[in-house]
Amino acid sequence: MELQLSMVDGSVCMKDSAKSEISSERTLYPYVTGTSIIGMKYKDGVILASDTAGSYGSTLRYKSVERIKQVGDHTLIGASGEISDFQEIMRYLDELILYDKMWDDGNSLGPKEVHNYLNRIMYNRRNKFNPLWNSLVLGGVKKGQKYLGTVNMIGTHYEDDHLATGFGNHLARPILRSEWREDLTFEEAVKLIEKCLLVLLYRDRSSINKFQIAKITDEGTTIFPPYALKTFWGFSHFQNPSKGAAGTW
């Protein structure tokens, strides 16, 4: 056992090999997590999609977690990462929108403004070594201008025509880079998103077959009820997988 001086707040504590016990007041690691979010612009607005799983490490603990929520009139936010931190973020955002509404001045915060606000929150929490352990996707439309942006727990943020978090970056982005177009109709956009969601379902172990799609246009927001996709497991390799195996392997 040795003493360790924390550079951050000057506290001294005992260090053991498993973990330090500097303070119980900061996020050390995520507990209940959501996996990927996919977002993309289409002709009339922006679509966000996610599954509804909340994993507790390798356990699929919660299967009806809404990871996409509405923020004000013009924005949708989807979160992956620690679910409780997402709930905290929703409290920040709801307060932001409330104060904005209380001005009652005919203006309302658009997705760009909400994204900027979130960027500053995430970056400042990172500076205090107490991050909100999330990767967020923000999509919205205001006065015909479509917006899609993302921010992660250390404050890295950017915008693009299509975005994803977590595994979605590896599995969904390549599909979107190949097949996304500026003028997708809603039906075409949903088909493209479902293609991505299916790949994630097959290949991401933390995803489940229960998805939620949300769209936002100048007319308004719709968060659709959860539904399942049709999967195919009839590949010959999956039938009798241990056929031909020698010994115990």
Next chain:
Amino acid sequence: MALRGDWMYENNGGTCVAIAGIDYCVVAADTRLSVGYNILTRDHSKICSLADKVVLASSGFQGDIRALHKNLAARHLLYQHQHNKQMSCPAMGQLLSNTLYYKRFFPYYAFNVLGGLDNEGKGCVFTYDAVGSYERVGYSAQGSGSSLIMPVLDNQLKSPSPLLLPARDAVTPLSETEAVDLVKDVFASATERDIYTGDKLEIVVINASGIKREYLELRKD
């Protein structure tokens, strides 16, 4: 996990270059944002116009870069309110150095090149490290492709030694178009061999008539 080391930084890659001329300054950076072996987006600007005659390009950790640019822009606004004029490039150079050193023990992971025109209208380039050490030079490259680009600039721009007396100007005698062509060439070369550099090149030219922007497509692989 949050207690140790380097989770709070990431290197989003990219390269920045600036070249000072007799009466112009070229500042250029690629627009690729990456993390590890992933490309996050192909169209993200690393360049920030701080003042009429001052342009900053930074590569490194995008969260810190954005915060740094916002910080400097805010300080410039305050300066304008207090002094009723724009900040000069050398003044911004000192401000940037002080801002970086202020966070000496939790640095901005940003590698900067500041370009612009000095008070006499001559091209002016300052190059920095992450904690604020800086120097006025005739040209500079920072970021993931800097080690590929700097030797080429050294070869082409033949800057006189800073040890010479009397002191010789470090700015290049090349014309504006020649300097821009050189920048395009070095970026095309860096894109070939540096995985973090590519997609698109943003070139900003500052001269007496103002700030001009130009783009060049780079390889996307």
